[in-house]
Amino acid sequence: MRWIGKDVPRKEGKDKVTGASRYIDDITFPDMLYGVTVRSETSRGILQRTVFEEGIPWEEFTQVTCKDIPGNNYVALIETDQPYLADGKINHPLEAVLLLAHPDKYLLQEARRKVSLEVDPLPPVYDIEESLNQKEIVWGKDNVFKEYLLEKGDIDQVWEKADHIIEGEYKTGAQEQLYIETNGIVAVANPEEGVTVWGSLQCPYYVHKALMALFDLPADKIRVIQTTTGGGFGGKEEYPSMIAGHAALLAWKSGKPVKLIYDRLEDLAATTKRHPSLTRHKMALSSEGKILGMEIDFVLDGGAYATLSSVVLSRGTIHAAGPYLCENVRVRARVVATNTPPHGAFRGFGAPQSIFALERHLDKAALQLNLSKEELRRRNFIQEGQLTATGQVINEKVSLADLMTKAMEKSDFQKKKEQFHSENKKNKYIKRGIGLSSFFHGAGFTGSGEAYLESMLGMEATKEGKIRILSASTEIGQGTNTIFSQIAAEALGIEYDLIEISVPDTALVPNSGPTVASRTCMIVGKLVESAAIQVKEILRQSGFLASTYSSSEFSKACQSYLDKFSQLRVFSKYKQPTNIKWDDQTYRGDAYGAYAWAVYVAEIKIDLRTYETTVEDFVALQEVGKVIHPTLAAGQIEGGVAQGIGYGLYEKVVWDKGQMINNQMTNYIMPTSADIGKIRVFFEEAPYAHGPAGAKGIGELPLDGVAPAISSAIENAIGLDIPEIPVTPETLHEYWVSRKVNS
């Protein structure tokens, strides 16, 4: 292949290395106002009064409350429970109550501090246990946003046949996406022209749908344009709908363009994070180490509103039993309400939580059965032709056993294990360990999601003789522009430089679906490929393109076609492969079109003077179908591993009364270049029939396996099975001391 599998230059790379790329905060309009959001401090209560203190020329400010909303006061997504601006009731700290706009952004900041909200407090609920126990009912009838029951076989008859029954409880904390560019939107809005927003966002059509409802305007009166986006990781999936609405409401009322950019403090405190989780496992095993049954109770903290929690829960539930064969499974999954800002999408989307629990539990089982961690997994890996927990027949060759062998070799696992064991005995303070995880991640929307989305992608010839891709799939750093261009150039048989990507602008591009769920390459990339085949076919049939051609002949053919017919534009719509079947009612069937498979190995060092854990070497080995761009693909995995290291060791959100109180980069610690040991990435390629050139999805995969591999290595180093993350020095110290007390 000429372009697929090659390290071509990143499409927008030059603009990024010269500082020429225009991000949302780099865009200004004449006569533009700045906007800010006034938020509640209380976590739950009834808003009585808004007090505007003296000393501010309030008459100069545009003010927007829920009374100013022209349409519906809810953020249209799945449910309609989350207001754009609180209407009397406060359900979480940092809930938006009032919007202000002014030309002077410094005065605006001062004004925000001079507004106080008088709230009659109501008793709040702050964590999963309190919510499950219904200490207070804070959402719906029972605090439960969504519940799934996933069942396979008959779990209840398994316990008496089991040689071992092992139970465990696991906790994961919230995690901030921490894109380096904070959230922001610029809006122009008026009754004549409708609403246009520019912004840092992943899903233009999510924002489009939300603004239609907010303003009660038809589709053609709403326009959403993505600007260069400085990272998303899920954090710019659903939240931009909120900011876009706020900026647009201010623009609508003031009649002027409004820029609303969050500073880091506000972005950290007010926007979504990864859902905290609590998972209980009960596992039945035979004396030979076969898993006979798994009973899993999986609970996520959704925060105050439903947002995407039901979908996050769904992915977490389906991944909860992992890539292992088990005939008897019951997963009871719930996502519950608390009075904290809503949790939301973050790379991995529920799977990192449930996989952490399962992988730690397997390590616990291995120790109890006196099997190696590797061997217990090998005895249970799912094989081609077998059924997953949802009853999906795996109809591809599963490479986990091979991946395990290779990962053991690449990490020198056995030798390191022995070496560390003997060194640790001699060294009082420095303890090293090595650990592993094995896992899978489904690409694309779950179940019937892709069929329901019916994603559409366009492709057109330009008068310069180039091909332009029309897609709502956004470039957020992961390389969408580049891989789409490679796929198109390959399918068309022309130069990579002849491919252009349209700006994701809802007035120009069809809805190719959201940029989420590891779907961009596999699902939308396939639409690029099929659109390219259509274009080529049209040019051939028109007689302008011969059976063999050079790139310049192709360009001429496009120009000749345009001269004659004035337009060459095709659309390609997603069609579910006929073998994919899913039943939403029974929650059974083919959960995902394809899975990526992986084995990760972490090598860590613990200093028992400071209780710090450092990752010294990391092997990430995965099978992801055809790799479209080796450098970009490795970059995805390396970045994901670094986020996973943060998730497992450093990134602790400190909560006080439902509010993040370490909302500064100084206090919320993400890995720096000095915290990342060697990350070694390896790919195996088994082409997937329905992906472009055989590619599957990879974006989220790395987040699933890093934290459990690190915790496994910690257990190996000091014999402490810590069932929660992040394992900060404080957490490690706590477990270390309590173990000494207990023994």
Added chain:
Amino acid sequence: MKKVDIFFTINGVKKTVSAHPMKRLLDLLREELELTGTKEGCGEGECGACSVFVEGKLVNSCLIPSLQVQGCEVKTIEGVADGEQLHRVQESFLKEGGAQCGICTPGMIMAAIALLEENSEPSYEEIQEGLAGNLCRCTGYTKIFTSVVKACQK
């Protein structure tokens, strides 16, 4: 406090700008001079996205009051390339995948240039240490390390 005239050299060109003396250098560059390549990531000197050179020294422009650059030479990402000819560090970031979303990239490139000016052949650990003041959430730093190593070889 009133605005004052601040005269300084920016990317080789002498400028006088009237600004509040405590206005952050970051805002002076972005708002008064429209040099938007310098980014704000945290506003508290933690992330390095706003890194620029003042008198040849790498600084966080979010922590520098404008008055402090009175009479100084300031260089931003826009002054790094020689016309169309990219700096070897920029070329290397482009080729080796050192830039993903690109928001940390200008600051990271400034930090990498500063590192190489001090130490033309840094070890892997010295690169790790030298860039530790610049946060990147996309790359896991690995491709950035490669970019710096490759830039040394040019």
